[in-house]
Structures are given as structure tokens and as C-alpha cells.
Amino acid sequence: MPFTANRQFKKSPRMFVAARDMHYTTADGRQVMDGTAGLWCVNAGHARPKIVEAIARQAAELDYAPAFQMGHPKAFELANRIVDIAPEGLDHVLFTNSGSESVETALKVALAYHRAKGEGSRFRLIGRERGYHGVNFGGISVGGIVPNRKMFGTLLTGVDHLPHTHDLARNAFSRGEPQHGVELADELERIVALHDASTIAAVIVEPVAGSTGVLIPPPGYLQRLREITRKHGILLIFDEVITGYGRLGTPFAADYFGVTPDIMVTAKGLTNGVIPMGAVLVSSEIHDAFMTGPEHLIEFFHGYTYSGNPIASAAGVATLETYKDEGLLTRGAELARTWEDALHSLKGEPHVIDIRNIGLVGAIELEPIAGAPTKRAFSAFLKAYEAGYLIRTTGDIIALSPPLIVTESQIGELIDAVRTALRSVE
Numbered sequence: 267m268p269f270t271a272n273r274q275f276k277k278s279p280r281m282f283v284a285a286r287d288m289h290y291t292t293a294d295g296r297q298v299m300d301g302t303a304g305l306w307c308v309n310a311g312h313a314r315p316k317i318v319e320a321i322a323r324q325a326a327e328l329d330y331a332p333a334f335q336m337g338h339p340k341a342f343e344l345a346n347r348i349v350d351i352a353p354e355g356l357d358h359v360l361f362t363n364s365g366s367e368s369v370e371t372a373l374k375v376a377l378a379y380h381r382a383k384g385e386g387s388r389f390r391l392i393g394r395e396r397g398y399h400g401v402n403f404g405g406i407s408v409g410g411i412v413p414n415r416k417m418f419g420t421l422l423t424g425v426d427h428l429p430h431t432h433d434l435a436r437n438a439f440s441r442g443e444p445q446h447g448v449e450l451a452d453e454l455e456r457i458v459a460l461h462d463a464s465t466i467a468a469v470i471v472e473p474v475a476g477s478t479g480v481l482i483p484p485p486g487y488l489q490r491l492r493e494i495t496r497k498h499g500i501l502l503i504f505d506e507v508i509t510g511y512g513r514l515g516t517p518f519a520a521d522y523f524g525v526t527p528d529i530m531v532t533a534k535g536l537t538n539g540v541i542p543m544g545a546v547l548v549s550s551e552i553h554d555a556f557m558t559g560p561e562h563l564i565e566f567f568h569g570y571t572y573s574g575n576p577i578a579s580a581a582g583v584a585t586l587e588t589y590k591d592e593g594l595l596t597r598g599a600e601l602a603r604t605w606e607d608a609l610h611s612l613k614g615e616p617h618v619i620d621i622r623n624i625g626l627v628g629a630i631e632l633e634p635i636a637g638a639p640t641k642r643a644f645s646a647f648l649k650a651y652e653a654g655y656l657i658r659t660t661g662d663i664i665a666l667s668p669p670l671i672v673t674e675s676q677i678g679e680l681i682d683a684v685r686t687a688l689r690s691v692e
């Protein structure tokens with residue numbers, strides 16, 4: 267099983283057999299509140315009728331159409347709807363099947379774009395420490411989570427990393443954006459000075475680093491990365507697999523921070539997690555750079571059997587309709603203060619050394635048990651699950667990201683369950 271303690275799971279399996287709105291049903295009939303929107307992806311809540319019906323209808327009408335040299339209307343409809351809610355200027359969509367594939371696609375587009383523009387010397391990709399960009403070779407190369415990298419050999423060459431922005435000493439218990447650390451963006455100038463801009467294709471960051479435990483950028487940090495990358499002709503890639511589609515209370519993190527990247531990576535919330543799908547958005551400048559040469563030739567040698575899959579496209583269209591019908595792309599902003607106050611009420615609970623929040627994302631960082639890193643958070647996860655609440659842990663950090671349909675009282679319930687779990691673990 268992926269990213270799972272397999273032996274522990276096999277000793278006491280944790281199986282969901284059904285789900286609806288905010289809750290899962292376990293194999294033994296218990297209701298479990300979904301405090302993590304599945305894996306940060308079920309933004310509209312579970313088993314939403316419009317999405318269910320769209321999938322069934324599509325499966326019966328056009329189940330599969332070849333993705334290469336052939337098309338079908340639903341994929342183009344979805345692409346247009348994504349562009350409609352995306353930041354201004356990101357006008358073209360490449361479909362994939364996951365966040366990891368979206369990352370690989372974005373990295374390849376960046377490298378190929380510079381080559382198309384006659385700057386093939388730009389081969390370097392810059393990631394960031396503690397970054398998570400999925401599990402394919404490109405993503406773990408630019409990523410910065412050590413266990414995801416150390417087992418897999420040399421990885422991509424020509425990769426460098428920005429420092430992460432976590433600063434417990436200066437920013438602990440910040441509400442929203444932490445005040446300190448904007449100067450860390452200037453480290454990009456050092457990296458450029460070391461390698462020379464002529465060798466650098468792109469910088470990729472998560473606007474808010476999710477998997478590593480919710481690291482929120484200081485005010486101005488992303489703007490600074492935008493300025494430096496633009497100055498040196500380096501493409502800026504935002505990996506919005508988690509932050510996209512309403513998670514921060516705005517359609518995308520690019521809207522929240524007022525910074526538009528050259529390439530935006532998305533997946534997860536695109537189809538409410540129900541059908542694997544990703545979408546990479548690029549500017550017309552990037553798209554048009556490939557549209558040269560004889561028109562009978564393929565312009566970009568990349569893509570997947572299931573790219574723009576009809577049923578995934580139908581799920582995506584129905585998902586975006588559901589977000590729009592229920593105002594879910596901005597509901598997180600309405601709940602953000604309630605969420606923030608509830609989360610920070612955990613300050614002073616046993617072992618809590620930091621609390622972080624933005625939009626409808628939260629993190630509670632725990633003091634690790636000496637000699638047994640991750641054990642304390644994992645114990646809290648098990649306690650919460652037994653009490654009927656699903657939370658995520660990464661290292662000794664509890665991460666929370668409920669579906670965007672969560673109510674204020676459910677927020678209170680969820681946080682109280684975390685409080686109880688914290689009081690019962692060693």
C-alpha cells in the first residue's frame with residue numbers, strides 16, 4: 267500500500283466502505299468525519315449527486331475516446347471551464363491523470379519551451395527544500411522531502427533547491443501568513459549567480475507547501491520569486507495540486523497571493539477526487555512557442571492514454587459546476603476566521619509546538635517523542651480515527667483540510683476530537 271505502514275495496517279485494517287458529504291462509513295458501520303477531504307481532494311464532500319450522475323451518463327454515452335489525434339467535446343468544455351476560473355493569462359490546458367503526472371508535464375513543458383525559443387542551455391530545474399511534487403522522477407528530483415528521494419538513486423541532474431521557509435523560532439503560532447522570512451526568496455538570486463540564468467529553465471514551488479506539513483509563505487515571498495524569475499527569463503511554476511480549486515478560500519493560491527505563475531499544476535480537487543485527473547495550465551506565450559513548423563507534425567511529444575479521458579472530463583465539469591452552484595471556490599474565505607480561532611484554541615495542549623493556518627488548511631506541529639519521530643502524531647491519528655475522525659499526519663505534524671462544505675459546528679467537533687486525541691497520547 268502506498269505511503270502506508272503496511273504491517274501495522276494488516277494487523278488492524280482500517281477500511282472505508284461508503285461515504286457521503288462529510289462522512290465515511292467504516293466496514294464495521296461507524297461514521298468517520300473526513301477531516302482531510304480524503305487526501306486534500308474531496309473539496310465538495312462525498313457522493314455529490316451531480317458528479318455521480320455525470321459519470322454514469324458519460325460512461326453510457328462515450329466511455330473512451332483516443333487522446334492522440336482524436337478529441338471529444340467534454341475535454342474541451344472542461345478545459346474552457348478551468349480557464350474561466352484560472353488566473354488571467356493561463357489560457358491553455360494539458361490533461362494528465364494525477365498530480366505527479368501534472369508535475370512531470372510542467373517540468374517537460376518548461377524545458378521544451380526554452381529549447382523552442384533557442385535557449386536549450388536552460389536545463390536546470392529549481393525546487394525547494396521540503397517541497398512535495400509527487401513521486402515520479404522529476405517530482406522527487408525537484409522535491410525536497412528526504413524519505414521520498416533517498417531510496418531512488420541519482421535522480422535528475424541539474425537540480426537545485428531553495429531553502430524552505432519554516433521558522434519555529436520566529437513564526438510559531440502565526441495566524442495566517444507568518445511575518446518573518448521573506449528574505450529567503452532572495453536565495454534564488456544566489457542560485458542564479460551560482461549557475462547563471464542561461465542554464466536555468468524553471469523554479470517550481472507549492473505556494474503553500476502541503477505534504478511537508480503546511481508551510482505558509484511570508485507576505486511578499488512569492489512576489490519576490492515572481493520578480494526574480496521574470497528578471498532572469500526563468501519560468502515560475504506553481505504546484506497547486508493541494509491549493510487549487512478553493513482550498514485557500516480563493517479559486518487558486520495564485521489569486522490568494524496575487525501572483526500569477528507561467529505554469530500552474532493542478533489535480534485533486536479538479537474532479538473532487540472521484541476520478542484521477544490532473545490539468546496543467548500554461549500561458550499563450552508558452553503554448554504559442556510550440557506552434558511552429560509544418561502543420562501535419564506533432565508539436566509536443568508528450569501525453570497519456572487517459573489524457574482528457576471522457577469520464578474524468580465529465581466528472582471535472584460536474585465538479586466545477588458543483589463548486590460554482592455552492593460557492594465553494596470562495597467558501598473557505600467565509601470560514602477562515604472560525605477555522606483559525608478553532609485551530610489556535612489548541613495552543614497549550616500537550617506537545618503542541620506550533621499551529622499554522624490559511625484558508626481551510628491547518629497544521630498542528632507536535633514535539634516528537636525522543637528517539638521515535640512520527641510516533642506521537644501517528645498515535646494521535648489512530649486515536650482520532652477510533653473516535654470517528656479522519657486526520658492526516660506527516661512527520662509529527664497533524665494536517666487538516668476538511669471538505670469545503672464543512673459547517674462551523676463540524677469544525678468545532680473536529681478540533682475537539684484533535685484536542686481529545688492530543689490529551690490521550692504519550
Ligand SMILES: Cc1ncc(COP(=O)(O)O)c(CNc2cccc(C(=O)O)c2)c1O
Nearest residue numbers: 305364365366398399400477505507508658
Ligand atoms: C503539491 C503536490 N504536487 C503533486 C502531488 C502528487 O499528486 P498525486 O498523488 O495525484 O500524484 C501532490 C499530492 N499530495 C499528496 C498526496 C497524498 C497525500 C498527501 C498528504 O500530504 O497526506 C499529499 C501534491 O500535494
